[in-house]
Amino acid sequence: MVPVRYLLTCFFLLLFFPLLAQKPEQPVRLELPFDLEATEAEVIALPDSSLLVYHSTSDVWHSAVIFHFTKYDSRLEPVWSDTISIAADSEFLRHYTEAPYTHFIFGENDLQQYTLVRLNNNTGQVQHKRYELEQIDAVYDFVVLQGNYFIIGNNKKEKKPLLLHLSPRSGEVQLLPSVYGNQSTFSDLLADTARQRVDAVLSESNGRISRLQVKSFHANGSLLSSQFILQQENRRLLHAEITPGDSSGRMLFGTYGTRDLQYNQGFFTTPVTATVVDEEGRFYSMLDLENFFRYLKPRQEERTRRREAVRQKQGKNPRYRYRLLLHDLIPTPTGYILAAEVYYPQYTSGGGNNWGLDRTISMGGRQQEGYKRTHAVALGFDKQGVLLWDNIFPLKDIVTFKLVHTVEVGRMPDGRVVMAYPKEEKIIYRVMDRNKFVDEETEMELLTYEEDEKIQETISPGIIRWYGSSFAAFGFQRVKPKKGGSRTVFYINKITF
Structure with missing residues (x-):
């Protein structure tokens, strides 16, 4: 006779496992008849669960351009639409939302x-x-506070970042005190609307030693405070993201290295009030993370951990070296999630046609061709900076010619973390439940209007976190119905995890 407890266990497993295996849903799709050759488009998620679609249309000579803005609700039904008339050679650079406005x-x-x-x-x-x-010839980032713009741009004379304050009311532009050294740069720029303050995190270095500086500004651009966080003797602070909060409650979550300032050996957390990251802060090497090396084959991971553990006991610096591109912090009810993409530059031999790519000449006659990703990492912390869990998303065949984020990261209402990126007509994704590593490849094909339609080509695909458990995938597609000719559209698919 089978025990009742065993039958109950089987019953609940049968109910539970289909939920684990359940794929994301695509409840709605929008197709817009945009001309691929004459249209530039962007999709922006708004705080009220709606989407804002910006697109520009031009004639053959690009002499007449119309700039459109359309809002769609959570069902992708249009709410309103408007246009503006600005210079025909205008190019969309950045956007920022300070409710109830979105600034471009x-x-x-x-x-x-x-x-x-x-x-x-x-x-x-x-x-x-x-x-x-x-003062500038490029814009890297900006935030808005009380209608005032804080803009990180490129100093056209000295070719290094600078911070501008622009007041649309007065038209006044002022240069704010920020980066000093040639190897210094901005690590984070945060508008804390609850406290009406803008925080800029600066990574400063002279090539040998490094430090972080947090500068806080009033909405009118006046400097409120400056705080320095110095490195320890054997740990060099590289980059950091800052949390909102009052003066005593703000935290920095970032990366550190041991020798070369280009490479990361781990993560750190510290209060902004700390002058040196010592007993107040916490350091986590890559070896301290449960899943960081899981992108390697099991034997490679085992050798790496064994070798580095020996070096650690001998007091030697780690041999592993990683470059990390940080994402913005994601707040949780109990703390924060820090995500990063691990990458390395790819090089080719010098000479030959450069195919119009934006490449950087390096030593030894090599040309930098792009940035290849190995994996993305997510770390969960409590509000005091204590590491709770870590997980990774192995990335395959992702190369970008500019160092930009390629993976979208979102926290679901149930606490899970989703990482996703588009690949042609598919979305490659990973659902993370704290530190439970999943080695299974997870992907989904984008759906069309009709089941018997076929996606022939996908151009410039993208994906953004939308609201709740939903993402929005978008781009241009050529779609072939069962009967008749193919159509080219700009698509938006709602994806719910």
């Missing part, structure tokens, strides 16, 4: 000319103004 920066062929656009997310009302920013 457009650049022009004249690298000192920029147009700032303010869009009311509720009504669709648009305002825009053109500015000449003499």
